[in-house]
Amino acid sequence: MPLAGLRPQQQQQPIYHQAGLRPQRQQQPIHHQAGLRPQQEQQQQQPIHHQAGLRPQRQQQPIHHQAGLRPQRRSSSPSTIRPGLGPSGRGPPATSAAEIHTPPLGLHDNLEAQKLLDKVRHVARSCKELKEKYNIHNDGLYYLTTTRGILYEAFCDMSTAGGGWTLVLSVHENNLYGKCTLGDRWSSQQGNNPNLPEGDGTWSNKVTFGSPEAATSDDYKNSGYFDITAKDVSVWHVRNNAEMKDWTSMSILRYHTETSFLTSHGGNLYQLFKQYPVRFNVGVCNTNKGPAVPIVYDFGNAVNTANLYGPYSRNEFTPGFITFRVINNEKAPSALCSGVSPTGCNTEHYCVGGGGNFPEGAPLQCGDFAAFGWSGYGTNQGWSASLDMTESALLLFYR
Known part of the structure; x- marks a missing residue:
């Protein structure tokens, strides 16, 4: 029997019900007791920045993220960017803080x-x-x-x-007083040395250097020198340090060949100089020289060509040719005689390039322009070439 005035109880209630307290299903974590919002699950202890109320960082962000800039997924080449489109080419370009004040491409x-x-x-x-x-x-x-x-x-x-x-090389004399020193790539940069008969060996190797834009300011050689198969050559003598746009107007001499002579010599100078090595003691004057090829003038003539060299030199060449691999009295080779065909044996005064050993007055004849200043720098007297020739680069083309 229930007691008078009391509601029946289906089962005995726990003590905290009797005290008017709400039941707890299970012991709550400390942060519940402190009135904090519970976290549904904690797989591991939270980092310090969580405890301090800071937002977590999943990983260190790049600088452009920190600056509020949108990241670029990958760099786009010019061929993938179209005017008015983003790098992907599918939508408008992203605008970043750094781009706000940057004017569009003109x-x-x-x-x-x-x-x-x-x-x-x-x-x-x-x-x-x-x-x-x-x-x-x-x-x-x-x-x-x-x-x-x-x-x-x-x-x-x-x-x-x-x-x-195609321009494949330039021979530029950076310092006529430096004899087979730094910059004499078409002879030797290692001094006049009998133990280095080919010097740097540039005429018959595949080492490249320089840039086309600087071809009148430094030596230059590109891959076309040994890779292109050609028939003829063209030569320009252009004043030192001329800008590319002014090469034609600043030329002192320009000519080309029309005999297809390279066809008989492997198609380029790399192959030609394999047949006619630019090496000390490889032969004797006149007997072992390479091909002498007639030229067609594009600017200049035979008389002007002769006058670019010294008066003594004019007595031992015939103008109107380009000649390859000649040898002087001391058996020192020169690679190229521009505008002339030698008949004498003092070729160091009017031919360029060479090996690593010029015995006469060593090292006074060693270098890319060898003995162009033998009777004074640019004097055009005795054995010396003119100032125009001394201070011009030789540019050689294939076709």
Whole structure:
């Protein structure tokens, strides 16, 4: 029987019900007791920044994240970016804090980008191929590729005698008083040394150096020197430090060959100098010289050519030729005689390049321009070349 005035109880209640307290299903963590919001699960102890009320960082963010900039997923090349589109080409470009005050690309910038794309879009082995295959007629810098797929930049003369000429080398005398010293890449940079008969060996190796834009300020040699198969050469003598756009107007002599002579010598000078090594004691004067090829003048003539060299030199060459691998009285070779065919044996005064040993007055004849200043720098007296010739770079092209 229930007691009078009391509601029946289905079962005995726990003590805390009797005290008016709410039941606890299970012992709560400390943060519940402190009135904090519970965390549904904690897989591991939380880092300090959680305890301090800071938002967690999943990983260290790059600098552009910290600056409020949007990240770039990958760098886009010019060929993947179209005006008005983002790097992906599918939507509007992202605007960052750094871009707010940056003006958009102007017409000039777009034209320059287009010029760059035009230069790399064609695959060609030479400037001649660029002209014939892609109908390109403008002089300037273009990218060419070797047989092994190596890309390099070269200057193309698309105007002279039908165009299609590829600049492959320049010989520049940086210091006529430095004898086979630093910068004499077409002879020797290691001093006059009988133990180095070929010097640096540049005429018959595949070492490249320099840049086409600096071809009148330093020695230059690109991959086309040994990779292009050509028939003829063109030579420009351009005053030192001339800007590329002024090469034609600052030339003192320009000519080319038309006999296809390279066809008989492997198609380039690299192969020719394998047949005619530029090495000390490889032969004797006149008997063992390489080919002498008649030239066609594009600027200048035979008389002007002769006058670029000293009066004594004029007595032992015939102008109107380009000659390869000649040997002087002391059996020292020179690689190239520009505009002339030697008949005498003092070739160090009017031919360029060489090996590593010039015995006469050693080391006074050792260097890229050998003994051009034998009777004084640029005096054009005795054996000395003119100042114009001494202070001009020799640029050689293939076609």
